Amino acid sequence: MRGLATVALLVAVTCALPMIAVLIAALSGGTDTVRHLVSTVLGAYTWTTFKLVVLVALGTFAVGVGAAWLVTMTRFPGVRFFEIVLVLPLAFPAYVLAYAYTYILDHPGIVQTTLREMTGWGPREYWFPDVRSLGGAAIMLILVLYPYVYLLARAAFLQQSGTTFLAARALGSSAFAAFFKVSLPLARPAIAGGVLLAVMETIADFGTVAYFGVQTFATGIYTSWFSLYDRAGAAQLALCLLSVALLLAMLERVQRGKAKYHDPARRAPSMPPIELGGWSSLAAVVLCGIPVAFGAVLPIVILLTMGLGSEQDLLSPRYLGFVRNSVTLAGVAAVVTVIAAICVGFFRRLQPGRLSRGAAYVARLGYAVPGGVIAVGLMVPFAAFDNALDAWMRATFDVSTGLLITGSIWLLVAAYMVRFMAAALGAYEGGQAMVHANMDAAARSLGEGPMGTLRRVHLPILAPSLLTALLIVFVDVMKELPATLIMRPFNYDTLAVQAYRLASDERLGGAAVPSLVIVAMGLLPVILICRQVGRGRRV
Template sequence: MTTQDINTSPAAVKKSRDGVRLLAGVAVAIAATCALPMIAVLLAALVGGTDTVRHLIDTVLLGYAGTTLLLVAMVAMGTFALGVGTAWLVTMTRFPGARVLEIALVLPLAFPAYVLAYAYTHILDHPGIVQTVLRDVTGWGPRDYWFPEIRSLGGAALMLVLVLYPYVYLLARAAFLQQSATTFLAARALGSSAWAAFFKVSLPLARPAIAAGVLLTVMETIADFGTVAYFGVQTFATGIYTSWFSLFDRAGAAQLALCLLSFALLLAMLERIQRGKAKYHDPARRAVAMPPVPLTGWRAAAALLACGIPVIFGAILPVIVLIWMGTGSEQDLLSPRYLGFIRNSATLAGVAAVLTVAAAVCVGFFQRLRPGKLSFGAGYIARLGYAVPGGVIAVGLMVPFATFDNQLDAWMRSTFDISTGLLVTGSIWLLVAAYMVRFLAAALGAYEGGQAMVHANMDSAARSLGETPVGTLRRVHLPILSPSLLTALLIVFVDVMKELPATLIMRPFNYDTLAVQAYRLASDERLDGAAVPSLVIVAMGLLPVILICRQVGRQK
């Protein structure tokens, strides 16, 4: 039998079409799952009526909106200044320690902001070591001096800046590395100082990448719950949780979630626009590499200090403080209770990572196999989950499935006198679905980055040898993409380990994780105890960060 016979045989053609239909159905189902929370939040908010809306407007809505916008502005400005400044220094100058700091500046990415909040509250709060030493040295009483309040809007913004600036740093650094020295040197030749050339030439050229990084930090800021909740900052994220659990007002929670969802989708749209404009930097057209400027004396010391402070306060000091706190606590990591927390966290993260990466493969391969409105629409919807905070996704999934569970239970009681209970909302599978919706965009990004290495000719060769589309994916794509898929697995695994709001709202009864345990202990002001699960979360977070650091070390 010839190759042509294999390709055109009715059995092979039917098998190929069935495989494509199955892949299309799975991809569309995944996109529908990602769209479900947003649709459910919209419907629940509309069903809630205007009374709840008026009450929210009269009481908390304007306060939530103002606080959230102020927090977003502070974090955006802070991450911009810190990320761009450090990226410029390690890329365009040379000073002692620059090569080490170039990689170390990524380390704070491993820390959840709420973990930093626990560490800095322990040392900066009124009973903390800093104020205690200050009172002992000066002899002042509690009312004799002023000290910045860590549990405040400014404190929350500082914690978020310290852990989120690497987003801006990584993108700005890549943009600076891709720039040609020609325009910068031309500006210098025309009489501009180094600072003037930076602001007039280098910064505008890197603007799309920097804007994309800042928008990412803003989306993470509006999604944050642990930090603002612990510091008592009233944002939309804390309002959703309070309405759901404290006030038992599902309509109010849905309407607050709709406000937050609208803002998040606006940011997602802006991020897509910025990504589309990010075409200033083409390495193939770079004429002259930008020569690093050697720094000496006080300039070198200032650069070392500027790049060292974020690493010290964003990674090194928190680890030292958490170890010190954990050593003095009574929490035993080897106790059956803590082993249960670790097992629950690892189970949720492992299952969610596998399912999320599998979903990313289905959606990404469907886009490659059948480019068109359907495939790209499915891919776009699948990516929207990253812009939706975990609390919004939780509300969006809990509302319809809780209704389904209640209706099913009522029907079973009336028909068979059997109570089914909470079949869906009481299981971990709905929580895993929330994780998939939230982090599918990250897995898709890693998958598509590796997919670029698979040339279209490989697909043609596999098809000419009689392979079906699914067979091509299994035998050709997946072996080549294994490093990218491993990276995607690690990223999703660690993101799930750190995720707090969705886990708090949706976890099954008596099914606590390390993040929940840390939050509970911190809420009870048992910060020493909260340090132990926090350290485990940070240790897990270092895995993908190490991979990113290796990649940073190779980019020159």
């Protein structure tokens, strides 16, 4: 029992370490760096990040809520199909969509080339929207992040009774007006939680904004760390981003806590779905089909076309090495993260109190911290430790230890654990709710201790939840880019790094090959989510 508490608290300390290290490094950087940032890039980073966040928040709200309302409260041809496939874009990293759409929409792409051939226009005789822009980055992020809002809004709409909606209709409101006056306010906490999740992913994004040349805090941290070699500047930018992320995490937690709807008429029938016909049904099909087509179907077609035309051989020893590195990192990180989540969650169940609740709360904070911030927060203290140890060994024994921890796989795995602990812990606690307290009492009466109860009672029941947690963390690690770029060992590249490197060199055809593998891996947990969506639909 004491060992379990020690491990749980150690996990919480590890999750808190990046935030503490970033704070200390930023405060010790001096005011010169702060003044330089304020006078040069801080204002531009802040304004650009703010505009991107606003665009993504509005876009994910409109697409997610609109799609959730249509598939939940109306009936039109293909509604059962759309309520499932609307989740598919969640499998795509935004930077993969950026590569795909740049390939067809950029100046040498098929769209503009066809336009010039049909009209006879020269390269500078027409205007075409630039995909490599703030607006383009916002669209890419909206297409992959709206499922967060869709899933939570749909669940909220399914839980609503039809009584209040029908009462609004009886009082003369149209279906459209009743939606805005009744259904939308009741689902507001869940919708706000989904939008905040999308916003947190937006401020954490690096691959999309870096490729499109959009200067946000995420790109600023990477530039300061690698291009300018300004560790203090990177830490201070990371502190700014961390402050915003933690504020959003607090808002999301408050909204999730308020996401309760107490229906006084529990036996009231659910709202009968509205049957759409004619132009209305066609409009519903189009509106639900657009995000699926542009967020999943078209990108897959584009990537396949790009990949077939490239010279990248997925079966070559080099690419097999990328796959092996990615799978190794993702597999080890998934196992370590899930084991850590079990320790934190089981400790909270055995000893409910401030200590265990605090450990669980701190462990969850990593999901709000961008990968670049976590990387800086872990690299700074461990690099200082490695350098101090090496200096002491040289002075004492005339032996150089080098960098024992910095640049190792295990420090990168720790970063992944911090980043994705919330996902694993959420899946574990969701399954743990099915294990009644009487089962623990029965196990104790039969002579089992805490670890025996966990091994023989909890884990067999929680196997589906733990498998889901493993898959989610595995795929999230496969897609993670900023932490991997900053912290990976020398000459230890992954599929995500290879895709980013090829795209940065404008070799988009080559970038399609590793991107397709990442997407294929991402479809695994999304298929599980789709199955849950299908089971939870209203008849």
